[in-house]
Amino acid sequence: MKYEPRTLGWAGLSPHEAETIRCVHEALADRLSSPWQLDEHARDDVVLADPLTTQGQEALRVSGNPIAVLDRSAGPSNDYHHDLIRPLRPCALIEAMNAAGTQDAFMAEHPEASMAEHDEPPATSTPKSLAQTLHDAATDADRHTVYVIDGLGDAPLVVDAAGDRLHGPYDALSHARLHESTPVQVRAMSRVAAEALIRDAGGARTTTFAHLWRVVCCESDDTPLFGCIETTLVQLTRWPNFSTMQIPRALFRVATRAHYRSNTARALADETGIAMGQVIALLNAAWLTGYLQVTGTAPRQKAQPRHGIRGSLASRIRSRLGTV
Amino acid sequence: MEHKILITGTMGAGKTTAIGQISETPPVSTEVANTRRDEHAKATTTAAFDYGEVNLGEDEVLRIYGTPGQERFSFMWPVLARGAIGIIYLIDFSRDEPISDLMRFIDAFGAAARDIPSVVAINKIPDEESLAVTTFQEFLECRGLDWPAIRTDVRNREDVLDIVEILLSLGEADPEPEEA
Numbered sequence: 060m061k062y063e064p065r066t067l068g069w070a071g072l073s074p075h076e077a078e079t080i081r082c083v084h085e086a087l088a089d090r091l092s093s094p095w096q097l098d099e100h101a102r103d104d105v106v107l108a109d110p111l112t113t114q115g116q117e118a119l120r121v122s123g124n125p126i127a128v129l130d131r132s133a134g135p136s137n138d139y140h141h142d143l144i145r146p147l148r149p150c151a152l153i154e155a156m157n158a159a160g161t162q163d164a165f166m167a168e169h170p171e172a173s174m175a176e177h178d179e180p181p182a183t184s185t186p187k188s189l190a191q192t193l194h195d196a197a198t199d200a201d202r203h204t205v206y207v208i209d210g211l212g213d214a215p216l217v218v219d220a221a222g223d224r225l226h227g228p229y230d231a232l233s234h235a236r237l238h239e240s241t242p243v244q245v246r247a248m249s250r251v252a253a254e255a256l257i258r259d260a261g262g263a264r265t266t267t268f269a270h271l272w273r274v275v276c277c278e279s280d281d282t283p284l285f286g287c288i289e290t291t292l293v294q295l296t297r298w299p300n301f302s303t304m305q306i307p308r309a310l311f312r313v314a315t316r317a318h319y320r321s322n323t324a325r326a327l328a329d330e331t332g333i334a335m336g337q338v339i340a341l342l343n344a345a346w347l348t349g350y351l352q353v354t355g356t357a358p359r360q361k362a363q364p365r366h367g368i369r370g371s372l373a374s375r376i377r378s379r380l381g382t383v
Numbered sequence: 384m385e386h387k388i389l390i391t392g393t394m395g396a397g398k399t400t401a402i403g404q405i406s407e408t409p410p411v412s413t414e415v416a417n418t419r420r421d422e423h424a425k426a427t428t429t430a431a432f433d434y435g436e437v438n439l440g441e442d443e444v445l446r447i448y449g450t451p452g453q454e455r456f457s458f459m460w461p462v463l464a465r466g467a468i469g470i471i472y473l474i475d476f477s478r479d480e481p482i483s484d485l486m487r488f489i490d491a492f493g494a495a496a497r498d499i500p501s502v503v504a505i506n507k508i509p510d511e512e513s514l515a516v517t518t519f520q521e522f523l524e525c526r527g528l529d530w531p532a533i534r535t536d537v538r539n540r541e542d543v544l545d546i547v548e549i550l551l552s553l554g555e556a557d558p559e560p561e562e563a
Contacts, residue, residue: 073480075479075480075483076476076479076480078480078482078483078486079480079482079483081527082482082518082522083518086521086522086524086525087514087517087521088419088516088517090514144526146477146478146479147480147516148483148515149513149517149518150516153514199531221470223517290419297520297524298515298520298530298531298532300520300533300534301531301533301534301549302516302533302534302535303516303534305483308544308548311545311548311549311552311553312548312551312555312556314552315531315549315553315555315556316552316555316556317554318529319556320556320558333558358408362502372386372439372468372554373551373552373554373555375439375440375443376386376437376439376445376547376551377548377551379407379437379438379440379445380405380542380544380547382547
């Protein structure tokens with residue numbers, strides 16, 4: 060089912076704040092639980108307004124769903140049902156938009172919309188390994204589908220790639236478990252149904268895909284999950300978060316090379332001089348969390364180490380700074 | 384032979400501190416009393432540019448320049464960037480609109496600087512702000528800029544070395560040639 064986008068407006072905010080809203084809306088659309096249209100009018104479905112401006116006061120008065128944007132110096136206020144404290148931050152903004160645009164609110168305003176279309180799809184058993192299932196969930200083009208894996212622990216594991224979260228017995232995702240070829244039971248469901256499942260399960264066992272990355276990197280042996288180290292060409296599809304993934308500095312070179320061009324694991328190890336085990340660990344983590352794609356196969360041959368001018372300059376700088 | 388790394392960012396972003404972490408010589412800092420307390424509350428600021436260096440031996444030196452952060456000096460930024468082996472965009476996340484800050488700096492440096500290996504290093508991120516780096520990363524992608532963003536605390540030398548390592552790695556790894 061397609062939802063009518065809700066409209067988000069603002070009043071009395073600075074141009075830079077408006078820019079931040081646009082940036083969040085454009086760059087983080089997959090973290091929003093419902094579609095939005097930005098439209099700078101005070102009578103939109105939801106309006107962000109500064110009560111210290113005339114336009115903001117007017118918007119807070121006429122809007123059915125206003126969010127006051129307050130200066131930090133003003134401190135928390137009980138005057139508004141919803142408020143955000145300056146500076147506008149992506150987390151808080153996304154949370155506010157998701158709260159304002161929840162399915163419940165939408166359905167309350169559009170009772171004609173049938174819930175039948177949101178019914179959970181029937182559970183399907185797939186002949187996939189746990190690792191393949193996680194990879195598929197992380198790279199699913201339909202970023203609003205949530206996957207539920209049964210049988211890993213006392214509760215189902217909810218894999219929500221768009222929301223960057225794993226909910227449930229994620230501790231069971233050990234390296235050994237990821238290499239098991241035993242098929243797992245997987246259900247695809249809507250975000251609404253998944254939220255209900257999480258509520259029913261209770262507890263707060265939620266983590267992010269970065270956690271999964273770190274587990275794979277720490278526990279990895281020399282077994283590649285993504286294919287053959289000699290012939291499978293792989294490439295990073297986006298930059299990993301070097302901080303939250305806790306990528307060791309020694310592997311930055313592998314990450315940048317894997318980002319810029321398709322390479323085999325063997326070529327990456329040869330070109331950078333990094334141990335194959337570490338290269339495989341990085342690529343395994345990237346593959347499992349949806350950062351790595353397989354781009355083809357290469358003939359089996361040994362790559363030539365690079366000795367370019369830039370490479371030697373980098374080596375001298377590294378040596379001098381003590382980073383090698 | 385001389386090589387140059389540029390650190391740019393708003394006033395108070397931590398450029399002077401970052402240079403001090405890696406320079407082998409005491410950084411040359413042209414600090415004067417800050418007359419723009421509306422931009423940042425610190426008492427002194429950089430009037431020309433900060434400068435540090437790493438001696439690579441045999442008359443080879445890596446020079447690290449910090450640009451003056453005030454926008455009225457933005458005309459200097461692309462000039463300083465010429466010939467640089469890397470640019471570090473140091474963002475002060477505690478400011479009101481850090482994304483817009485980055486946007487202004489990218490625009491000020493101009494199209495020529497886009498081919499220089501660059502890293503966006505985000506300083507002063509509160510612990511609870513888990514989406515900050517992702518926001519910047521995806522924002523860069525939206526702008527068609529294939530640069531990594533990284534969280535940093537320039538008070539830690541290791542963090543600054545991480546940034547330099549990414550820059551060096553970018554310089555070593557040739558981007559895939561675009562298809563005709």
